[in-house]
Amino acid sequence: MKAGATGRSVLPVETVLPQVAEALRRHRAVVLEAPTGSGKTTRVPPFLYRSGLLGDGQLVMLQPRRVAARACARAIADQLDSHLGDLVGYQVRFERRVSAKTRVAVVTEGILTRRFISDSLLEGVSCVVLDEFHERSIHTDTLLAFLHELRQLRDDLTIVVMSATLRGEAIAAYLGDCPIVRAEGRLFPLETSYLPLPKRHAFGEGVADALRQLFSVNDDGGHVLVFLPGVPEIERVRRFLAEGAWPAEVTCLHGSLSSEEQDRVLAPGGPRRIILATNVAETSLTIYGVSAVIDAGYHKQMTYDVFRGLNRLEMKRISLASAVQRAGRAGRQRAGRVIRLWDPTQQALLEAEERAEIHRVDLCDHLLPIIDFHGPNLADFPFFEPPAAASLDESLKVLHMLGALDPAGRLTEKGRTMTAFPLHPRLASMAAFAAEHGGLEHALALCAVLPELPREDHRGLPEHVEDFRVWLADPRGRPPFPGARTAQRGLRQLERLAKKTWPRAKARANLRDEDLALWLLQGYPDRLFRVTAPGAAVGGGGRGVTLPNDHLKVGQLFLALELRDGKGGARAGRIVPVAATWLDAYLEVETRLVAVYDPRRQAVVGKRQRWVGDFLVGEKEGVKVDDVAVAEALADAAGADWERVFQPDDRAKRLLCRLQLAHQHLADDTDWPAVDPPGLQALLRDHCFGKRSLADLRKLNWYDLLLQQVPWSARELLDRELPEKLTVPSGSRITVDYEAALGPAGRPILAARIQEMFGLQQTPRLARGRLPVLCHLLAPSRRPVQVTEDLANFWRSGYAEVRKELRARYAKHYWPENPLEAEAIRGVRPRKK
Structure with a gap:
């Protein structure tokens, strides 16, 4: 083991510190990869201080954990012959040892985030060191993005990202292809x-x-x-x-x-x-x-x-x-x-x-400082690794619901207060409400208790909060729940900050169940439910839950602070009853006049609905609503029940088939109306105005509706190339069966008595000759005796045998030897001339 001039050991990272300094002078950013035990945490900050790279500014090192932050600050202070709080200091939750003289400050994640909120330019800071970046905390990711943006405004700011296990190529690329410096580790067997x-x-x-x-x-x-x-x-x-x-x-x-x-x-x-x-x-x-x-x-x-x-x-x-x-x-x-x-x-x-x-936490409390620092357009925020779009959208939805964001996505005054207060926005919303309406000291206790409550303990929240406050008065006894000491320390910090944030907050001597429910309503309006039956309830978006008991009456509103997965679906826990009158008094209740389809009546009815977010508070039926809304609701219902609604008569069905064939064989000649299911449903939507039920729609004349969609210029083409009826030699007009032609090798069918077809030399062809007709030649009994699309060949080689058979069965009928020269007739025999 080598020793330095002062007698202390030389750690592996010290051999690459000149490279770190050179990288910062040239690029203002560097990624330092150094394994555990190499000394990066305690050796880099004092080196940068001595190097002169800081100028007159301060070095701030982000250290994820409080214990490590204190220990690192102490080790750095020893190297710089400083007392903590003088040249070297630290700031962690519940503890601050920095002063106006401090040039090297070790801080934990939340501290540096809040510093960005209060001073987005980081005035007086010349270097930021992000230690242990491989742990990939959301605070570190966010701070890296803040620094990335800040570098565009400050060309004097330098950044050092240090990681023990994460490969630095992605970080270096993110920071404009800055250099990567690697130090060897030192590990004994x-x-x-x-x-x-x-x-x-x-x-x-x-x-x-x-x-x-x-x-x-x-x-x-x-x-x-x-x-x-x-x-x-x-x-x-x-x-x-x-x-x-x-x-x-x-x-x-x-x-x-x-x-x-x-x-x-x-x-x-x-x-x-x-x-x-x-x-x-x-x-x-x-x-x-x-x-x-x-x-x-x-x-x-x-x-x-x-x-x-x-x-x-x-x-x-x-x-x-x-x-x-x-x-x-x-x-x-x-x-x-x-x-x-x-x-x-x-x-x-x-x-x-x-x-x-x-990728695994709720983003609400992290988005507030991002929006405060960057603005509402998160699409262009330079996330080092963007969160999932669904997670981002859900968090923004909650922030809008809590009143932290305005419709344009900017911070409201309440949102700014919530950003500065170190609580999840749900809890910060509760505290802000209590500060205005009274009982802040009790609400802060609730905010401290709520995240720490064990899941397996299902006593009521009022009991938990009251037990906690009793224990706070004399904490020598056993804590009322496992996380009580953590809650105690959190509460002390909240109380100190609350005095600055809400100096005129109204006090209240006693905690009432009503207060607690009102506060929770401010933080959890999306957890509102209404009892629909004993043991069952429905919430926002129609989400159903089961209840642990049937003590609540049908129609009762309540908050479910916990939702658990169960065999029968979600199960509500930590239930807090809510009075319906509170919604209008303390929440934004939106009234909507809506047209709703009633499946039982198969008709659209008008309703006046009251909503909190996506939770339906209540509704009244039988009100007059906009005719357009009725038509839209009816059209949607018809689309969902299309087979029951779309009941065209035979003539309309034939026209529909003809138009479908026109799309296949005459598409080059003109634009034909869409007659696939989406096109038909769009057509129906245009004719729902003034109607209210599926029965009204079933009365529609689909032949007229379809024909109206065909331009006049195209109707002649349709009647000529795909006529509804064909005139045969006897003079009869025979309806063509086009449905059979819709298959891959299908043909339209012309079914006529064989005597009416005498003299017809060739099989008819439709759609500009592209579609041969399949002729069903019928006996006097109207049953087919020959099916052919080659009449000429039939008259020449098949007719004689058919004639022989039919003469024997229908002797009174006309059976000439030469069908091509014979007179086509409608009756039994030709009329005498």
Whole structure:
């Protein structure tokens, strides 16, 4: 291991720092690829400060996790001989150590996003470093897009994107083909083994088994880092391990600890430790003395909870890249051991990398700062990786519904307030309403509690909020639900910000059930439902749900804050009754006069409907509505029930067939009206005005309607080339059956008694000779005795045999020997002259 002039070790990234500086001087942007343990997080910021590249400006480094942000800031301060809050500082949620002197600031994601909101030009900042970009949080993706746009306005701003596992080509291309600098890693040999959990999520037993294995074989005395999904799992494992004796102190490391507790765990030296950690220890954070890693193989990942309409941490399997990162923690300073608490076959099933957060979370609270920074036209916002169009549209719909956006998609005054307030827009809307109508302090408690409530606990929300507020007054007792401490810290921050945002907010002494329902109505108007039958309800868009009980009366309105998938469809949970009078008082209720088709009556009726978004609040039938709307509704119903409506008579059917054949054989001669189903339905739509039922439509004269579509110039052509009837030698006009001609090799049929066809030399041909007629020659009984499209050949070679047979059966009828010279007759025998 090399050492620098000051005696500290030289990390691999330091060998490429001159390349980083050169890239920034030339291109103002660089992508630095450096694996875990190479030193990029702690060495790049002080180098850039010393290099003079910052000028008089500040370097801001984005660090996704609070624990890592504090530790990184402390390490950078040590290198620059600074006290925290002086030359080097940090700002994370609930904690701020920066001053007017700070030149290097390490901040977490939400902090930098809010800085963009308040100062879109980032005045005083000359360099932004995005660390751990491979984690692909939506904050980092969004900030990269903000910086991409800002570079068009500021030619003095430099950007460094640092990643441990993600290939940088796509990022470099996005930043105008900026240079990529790669540093080699430094990892000591690792011995990896697998020890599957004894049963699903039995982390305590699994960790204990792994520790016994570590301490019994080649124990090197180093710290053991244990990766667990989240704080609840850490606490359970800690309690489980407390029942045994271990040659090391059991400690915890996660974002909910105080900074003093975190510092104690991260400090070098001290007793040997078993460190139970979340993925805060996965990247950007070196815990000195670690020589073994136990990996549970799970983490808590932010995903959209469709049940609650909010983002929520869910336990998920880690990716292969994350497993490699975690294992590397054991080999940073010496050879190490890794025990993975899963089966080796599961290793091959791990996803290569984490799916970018922008594709798995609700976008509402991220779109507000984007619209504030960029404007309403999101089509030209330079997303590094655009979200799905459906997800984007759904989020915009929610923001419009909450009143955060105006019809043009711009931020409203309420939207600006919601952007500055660190809550999901649903919750921010609730807080804004309470600030105006009273009870903000209680509403903030609800906002803090709601995202943390466990799904399996179905007590009423008022009880949860009240229990929480009682516990806040004396938090020495047991928390009322697992996420209560997180909610407590969030509430304290919300209360501080609320004093600045709503200094004149009305107070209220007691929390009433009515207040809670009104607040929730402001955040969840799209979760409105109406009971339609015992145990069943319907909501926006006609969405049906089942109810856990039948306590609500038919017609009662309620909010369903949770929607779960069940065997019988969606199931409503956390039900909050709503008074119908509140809708007009506190929501935008739209009244619409609509024409609605009633399938039972097979007729269109007029209704006055009241809507909140896509939720039908109520309706009254029998009102007069616009005749055009009636016609449109009737036409739509007819199109959906076309076979029942379209009932042309025989003559109309023949005309329809003739027009279809004209399209096939006479298309070059003129433009014929469309007579396929869409064309006929369009024609029907034009004739629905003044009618109200399907019975009215069935009375339409389709022959006249179709004929009216044929221009006068084309009717003569149609009658000449595809006539309804053909005149035969006897003088009779015989109706042609055109339906048989519509097939691939079909022919129109002319069915006539054989005596009426005497003298006809050739088979008739229609459509400018392109369509031969198939002649059905009939006996006196009107049954075919010959079917031919070659009359000349029949008269010559087939008629004699047919004549012989027919003379025997119909002796009184006229059967001449020479049919070509004989007189064609209509009756039994020729008239005497």
